[in-house]
Amino acid sequence: MKVKFPTHCPSCEEVLSVTHLQCQHCETVVQGNYPLPIFLKLTPKEQEFILQFFLASGSLKEMAAQQGISYPTVRNQLDDMIQHIKDLKI
C-alpha cells in the first residue's frame, strides 16, 4: 500500500514541519524542527508533473504527446504550478 505523505495539518490545515528523523538501521533518533522542502509541499499531482517534466528533458510538447493532451493544457498546468510555488515561497 502506498502511504500518502502528509504535508498539511489535518486539524488546522497549516503546513507541517519535520520534528523527528530516525535511522532505520541503528534506530538513532534526531529531533529538531525542519521545514518541509518546497517539492514536498506540492500536491502528489504536482510532484508527478515535475518528475514527468524532468524525464521528458523539459519538453512540454513531449509531455503533451505522452499524456495525450495538448501543448496549451500542459503549459497551463506548468504556469499554475509556478504560481503555486511562488505563493508557497511568500
Next chain:
Amino acid sequence: MKKLLNPIEFYNDRKLLRTNLVIFIIGTLLAIFMKAVFGSPIDLHFEDTLVPTESIVGNIVAILTMTIVLLAAGKIINKKTRFIDCLNLALYIRIPYYILLLWNITGTFSNMKPTSSDDSRVIVDLPTATLDMIILGSFSILAIMVLVLKGIIIYLSFKTITNSKKTSDYLILIVFIIISIIASYIISRYI
C-alpha cells in the same frame, strides 16, 4: 463530448490545424454551392445566385478577424497565447455554420431573397409550402442552438488558450468579439 466542446485542450495543434483546414475547404465549397455568404463571424445569409468570390472571401474574412480578435484579447490576458491556437479555434467554430448551410439544399432561403419593386418597396416572397415551413422553423431553432454552442466552445477553448481565470478576462474577449463582428462586416462589404 468534452473533446468536441474543447478540442484545443486535447488534440495536437498541428493535427487539429490540418483537420480544420480540410473542413474549411469542404465548408467553403459547400457555402459556394448553397449560395451562402458569411458577412461577419456570426452572420450567415443566402443569395439567389451563385456568388463564389463572396462566399470564399466572407468565410476567410470571418476566420481571420476572429483569429486576430482571439490573439489580441489573448495577448492582453496572457503573453504566451499562441497564434496557432487562436487560428484553430477560429476555424473550429465555423463547423456548426457549415452544417447550417445544408438547410438551403432545396433553395428555400435563396428563393426568399428580397427584391425591390418599381416604387422602392422591398418585396420578400415568403414560402407557403409545408416543406419550406419545416425548413424555416427547424433552421431558426438550430441557428439559436449553433450560437449557444459557439459561445460554449469559445468560452472553454479560450480558457485553455489563455489560462484565463478572472471574469474580466472574458469581458475583454466579449468587447473584442463585438468589435470583430462590426469590423468584418465592414471589410466584407468593401472587398
